[in-house]
Amino acid sequence: MEDNSRPPASDSAYDVLRARILSGELTPGERLIEQTLAKDLGISRTPVREAIRRLLHEGFVEKGKGYSTRVTDFxxxxxxxxxxxxxxxxxxxxxxxxxxxxxxxxxxx
Missing domain, CATH: 1.20.5 (Single alpha-helices involved in coiled-coils or other helix-helix interfaces)
Incomplete structure (x- = not known):
């Protein structure tokens, strides 16, 4: 039987990034770099990318020029x-x- 007790890595990444945005650890206008965040969280870039998409959809981050993503200035x-x-x-x-x-x-x- 498969152990599904841990949440998906993308959910964990979302929770951490959202908390960092709300606490001010990630500041308004700060650029989010998938590779750096993935290394910091100890996961691959794919779950980080999924978490960023969710944050984008909810308005916590916004697309910048090109492929860049920045924390929304709330x-x-x-x-x-x-x-x-x-x-x-x-x-x-x-x-x-x-x-x-x-x-x-x-x-x-």
Whole structure:
């Protein structure tokens, strides 16, 4: 049987990079270099690339000239608004899921 207890490397890379952006360790405008990040995280470039794509989709990083990627220059107010929108969406989704849950699904919880 295969051990699937560890999350995929791309998820771990995403979590680390996102935390570094939010903490300010990776500063606004800072260029993200896949090879350097992969070496730092002890993984190959592919999971780092996947993590960067996810961060790009979520607005934490942005494409620069050519193939470069940089940390987005967020302002505190923008971050507050983004987190409020996310909170509302997650609350809505949780409420909707709870209303649509079957007795069998509730029993599993």
């Amino acid at each position: 302002y505190e107010e923008e971050l507050t608004q983004l987190f409020e929108i996310r909170r509302r969406l997650e609350c809505y989704a949780a409420g909707r899921a709870a209303r649509m849950a079957t007795d069998k699904e509730v029993a599993k919880l």
